[in-house]
Ligand code: FES
């Protein structure tokens with residue numbers, strides 16, 4: 001079924017014989033477009049997160065032209081609309097502060113302009129959730145175009161993975177085993193092309209999830225940024241979105257709870273970044289099909305990790321994953337765990353899109369009976385210290401830590417932690433539990449501080465992992481016994497705020513529990529004595545953020561952006 005032109009949104013701008021439309025038409029002509037360029041055609045927004053400050057999206061300057069080529073071929077009229085770029089490695093204090101900003105920007109860009117459909121260009125960590133959350137709330141047909149991973153890193157013939165290997169070798173450097181010259185050489189070898197981090201960090205995780213949820217063309221998320229397939233896929237997105245507009249294939253028709261359950265199953269099999277939890281919860285709530293921490297925990301007991309990609313895997317990177325068959329092949333392997341009837345942007349089901357996809361390298365994408373981890377991509381623990389959950393990636397931590405009681409060593413902020421870890425006289429052992437608080441959504445915008453550095457003194461003794469607890473996130477490329485997203489966070493008076501150095505904490509991952517070993521009375525007395533810190537921001541965006549940010553277990557969206565907050569936003573009057 002093809003919609004009549006008059007029913008398109010953009011026709012409300014351009015078709016009427018009235019004064020406002022005269023203005024809209026004359027201004028399109030002002031840009032040099034003739035009537036044959038746009039009359040009667042769907043207008044396609046291309047929301048582009050390119051910027052000179054985002055290394056991961058450097059190729060978007062060219063790719064946007066490829067998307068336009070596709071749109072034109074299919075009889076649409078493309079309009080590029082730039083949006084905030086959110087480079088994970090450049091933006092301070094943390095891109096997490098701005099994910100919802102991008103979501104708001106995307107929603108309002110699409111709402112306020114005469115557009116009928118959209119191609120969303122993102123990839124660097126927060127851009128996938130930011131763009132898709134906004135577009136889901138707006139509701140017009142859209143396709144997500146993932147930036148794709150960069151090429152493998154290389155140093156003296158050794159393969160280097162974004163983040164993961166930097167962390168690993170930094171510990172070697174702090175232990176005094178890596179000279180400056182070598183460190184400099186690595187700096188020049190670890191990021192060799194445009195594209196996102198090529199470990200299974202947040203970027204690769206979220207691009208893969210977007211595909212499993214049905215928001216990309218089949219296979220799109222695995223194509224390396226520098227591969228010519230990526231250029232052709234960009235043009236494919238342009239052609240397909242024009243058809244989607246005529247078919248009126250809106251997110252509300254596409255997305256169901258099954259779509260998000262597929263996102264979760266995919267995340268587990270990939271050995272995903274812990275950040276996937278926050279973002280996928282936020283995305284699902286925008287779509288009106290909320291998933292929860294319990295859905296992740298249940299899926300992690302069911303779906304094995306089969307993608308052998310660092311940091312959960314030991315050897316390979318996203319480039320290898322592509323050569324091994326990519327996400328389609330991985331999803332075909334976990335078909336029994338998928339809702340294969342879920343619809344995707346190409347108008348076919350996920351099951352149809354992955355049918356027959358082959359694995360070309362059995363060690364990169366493992367068979368279900370020879371997984372990296374039979375279970376445990378993620379686990380959600382609860383207890384008196386984290387009534388609303390704390391998250392750990394058991395697959396990326398030393399097994400001895402999965403059942404452990406240790407003495408808490410507590411830090412109220414990152415600078416004091418940073419100073420302490422280099423102190424040779426620090427009173428600490430590898431059995432202690434480092435605690436960082438006031439680093440949650442309200443406390444600090446929830447930066448990636450959750451992989452607390454192991455004290456130098458312990459590194460020199462050979463300790464390479466220990467339990468670390470915080471209300472922060474950690475980079476998807478991080479690893480180790482890190483207990484993250486502790487909720488409620490310390491800044492709003494969660495129990496984490498009440499822990500004292502010397503307290504004992506018991507962690508039992510198989511039992512999914514975390515306990516501060518003090519009595520209820522002591523806990524109540526400490527709570528009564530607790531006072532909140534003054535607000536971090538007293539004006540501007542940060543002020544608004546502080547008033548509206550929700551907790552990690554709810555996806556860290558702004559309350560007023562969530563679906564169901566007030567009546568739906570009306571279409572703009574002309
Ligand atoms: Fe962009 Fe890692 S810095 S994906």
Ligand code: MG
Pocket residue numbers: 088125201202203475476477
């Ligand atoms: Mg990251």
